[in-house]
Amino acid sequence: MSDLRPFSGFRPYSTPHLRIREVPWSNPVGADLREAQQAELDARYGTMEHDPNPPRAADAAVFLIAYERSTGQPLGCGGLRRLDTTTAEIKRVYVLPYARGSGVATAVLGALEARAKQMGFAVLMAEAGSAQPDGHRFYEFAGYRVVPNFGPYIASDGSTCYSKTIGAALEHRF
Numbered sequence: 001m002s003d004l005r006p007f008s009g010f011r012p013y014s015t016p017h018l019r020i021r022e023v024p025w026s027n028p029v030g031a032d033l034r035e036a037q038q039a040e041l042d043a044r045y046g047t048m049e050h051d052p053n054p055p056r057a058a059d060a061a062v063f064l065i066a067y068e069r070s071t072g073q074p075l076g077c078g079g080l081r082r083l084d085t086t087t088a089e090i091k092r093v094y095v096l097p098y099a100r101g102s103g104v105a106t107a108v109l110g111a112l113e114a115r116a117k118q119m120g121f122a123v124l125m126a127e128a129g130s131a132q133p134d135g136h137r138f139y140e141f142a143g144y145r146v147v148p149n150f151g152p153y154i155a156s157d158g159s160t161c162y163s164k165t166i167g168a169a170l171e172h173r174f
Helices: 028-045 104-118 133-141
Strands: 018-022 060-068 074-082 087-095 123-129 145-147 159-165
Touching (some): 028 074, 060 087, 060 104, 074 104, 087 104, 123 133
Parallel strands (some): 087 123
Antiparallel strands (some): 060 074, 074 087, 145 159
16 A cells, blocks of 8 residues: 555645645655755754754654656655644745745645644644745745744744644544
8 A cells, every 4th residue: 555645635725737645754755855855954054953843753743745746756845743732833844946936835835734724723833944034935925924932942043933823623533
């Protein structure tokens, strides 16, 4: 049995050229995309110590990969980490450099928001660091508002945290 499942939720930001699939955190393509993201962030920050609380497999509530529909080439990814019964944090939204500006990140974020609603989350949180001006613009354009730093980012002067209410909390079915 394949570990790739088509994302069956409402995809308000999907594009005709993408197929978004939910995969386990252990998926090798997802691991490669996360590794590429971390290498880029390591270079931007000049250190490997820029995430005060990196996600682990046990933290992942959902992990999605966006594939080019016609070629099957992976282009980007993103995940959700459960913070509590009504709140999740967006983690590891990443698009390969050559695919940036083509709507991949927006489609991944839209699919994450739809999946979070399905799972009963009412609020999504996100964080972007000082070396990620593109991340700041991305979340703000998507309707996220700046909020006080939360959780592991409270003491991080270089972090800006965001929040977006996506709906009322539902009773969890898992």
